[in-house]
Amino acid sequence: MNISERIRSAVTPVVQECEPNEYTGSSLEYAVFTFTELPVLHADGKPGAIRYLIQIGYYLPHGVNPHAKLKSLQNSIFEAGFTYPSVTNASDDEGQHYALSFEGTDGDI
Amino acid sequence: MAALEITGITELNEMFSKATDVPDDVKKEILIAMGTVGMQSIRDEGRAMDVYDPDWDGVHVLDSISLSKPKLSDFDGKIYVTFKGSRKRGNSKTRNAAIAFINEYGRNASKNRKGIPMKPFVRIAVEKCTDAAIKAGEKVWHDWLDKL
Numbered sequence: 001m002n003i004s005e006r007i008r009s010a011v012t013p014v015v016q017e018c019e020p021n022e023y024t025g026s027s028l029e030y031a032v033f034t035f036t037e038l039p040v041l042h043a044d045g046k047p048g049a050i051r052y053l054i055q056i057g058y059y060l061p062h063g064v065n066p067h068a069k070l071k072s073l074q075n076s077i078f079e080a081g082f083t084y085p086s087v088t089n090a091s092d093d094e095g096q097h098y099a100l101s102f103e104g105t106d107g108d109i
Numbered sequence: 110m111a112a113l114e115i116t117g118i119t120e121l122n123e124m125f126s127k128a129t130d131v132p133d134d135v136k137k138e139i140l141i142a143m144g145t146v147g148m149q150s151i152r153d154e155g156r157a158m159d160v161y162d163p164d165w166d167g168v169h170v171l172d173s174i175s176l177s178k179p180k181l182s183d184f185d186g187k188i189y190v191t192f193k194g195s196r197k198r199g200n201s202k203t204r205n206a207a208i209a210f211i212n213e214y215g216r217n218a219s220k221n222r223k224g225i226p227m228k229p230f231v232r233i234a235v236e237k238c239t240d241a242a243i244k245a246g247e248k249v250w251h252d253w254l255d256k257l
Contacts, residue, residue, distance in 0.1 A: 022226055023217070032215070034226070036233050053236060055229045057215050090214040094221070099214040101232065 003052055003104065007033050010080035014072045015058060028095075029060040031073075040105075052104040054082065060096045070098060077102055127257055135253045136186050140179035142245040144188040148174050150238030151190060151231055158228040160212040162203075165196055170212070173205040 001009065004020055011018040017030035035054045039047030058073065060066060070087060077100070078084045085100035131139075155171045162170055170192060177189035192205040215227030 022224070032227070034229070036229070038236065053229070053233060055214075055227055055232070057227050059217050088214060090210070090216075092216065094217065094219050097214070097216065099227070101229070 003035055003037075003054075003106070004033075006080060006082075006104065007035070007054060007056070010077045010082070011056065011073065014069060014076050023059075029064075031059070032057045047109060049105050049107045050109065052106070054102050054104060056085070056100040057090075058098045058100060062091075062095055064096070066096055066098065070100075073100065131250070131253070133181055135249065136181055137179040139246040139249045140186050140188040141176065142249045143242040144176045144179070144190055146238050146242040146245045147235065148176055148190050150234040150241070154230040154234035154237065155209075155212075155228075158230045158233075160209070160228055160230050162196070162208045165198065165203075165208075167196055170205045170208045 008018050011031050011033070015029065015031045017023065017025055017027045019025070019030070019032055021032060021034055023030045023032050033054060033056045035052050038051045038053065039049075040051045041048035056073075056077075058066075058070070060069075074085050074087070082104045083102045085102035088099040088101070090097045090099050152171050152174055160171060173192045173194050175191060175193045177191060179186055179188045192209045195202050195204045196208075209231070211225055212228050213231055214229075216222075216225050218224030
């Protein structure tokens with residue numbers, strides 16, 4: 001699986017709508033994700049692995065209790081082999097928004 | 110009978126003591142060197158990721174990045190890289206730190222506003238510049254050691 005597939009397979013059991021970079025659907029509850037690749041563990045001028053810095057934006061309306069889903073998301077991401085996500089509350093007057101930040105690696109270059 | 114004599118141990122110990130007794134102004138210089146690398150990295154990463162304020166054509170938010178004064182305590186030192194100031198448009202005022210926050214984490218579109226895709230430029234800049242920041246701090250320390 002590539003990194004986008006790994007992220008989606010961790011997220012969609014908890015939040016069904018999950019798209020890379022930008023969400024263009026009509027659901028009020030959804031996740032978007034972005035990632036950055038950093039080549040690491042260099043030897044003979046080549047990387048031995050890729051380190052991924054991943055961020056998921058989880059959006060839902062005001063008035064909905066987010067805690068159970070946030071916990072499920074964090075556990076699902078962790079069980080998929082990523083680090084346990086930290087959560088930043090980026091909500092505003094338009095709705096709830098939580099940013100989950102975590103990392104992954106891939107030794108298959 | 111052969112004899113082994115060692116000289117200079119006292120002087121060597123004194124030198125090691127001096128090397129660990131870094132003066133406060135050198136510690137501050139180390140922090141400034143490291144913070145300057147961090148500041149430039151955040152600016153570069155922000156430009157690469159096209160960080161911007163969609164409602165503003167004035168001074169770019171990335172030009173508001175600045176370094177605090179270094180602060181020392183008994184056990185460590187800190188220096189902050191921040192987004193200073195704000196921009197005013199009509200009656201509304203928005204802090205540059207808020208604009209940077211929104212770019213870092215993104216926001217969704219609605220009928221009242223444009224969406225902004227998340228661009229975690231600060232997180233990525235910090236990850237990328239860690240080694241260079243440490244090297245910059247080490248250079249200041251080594252330059253001071255060479256003068257001892």
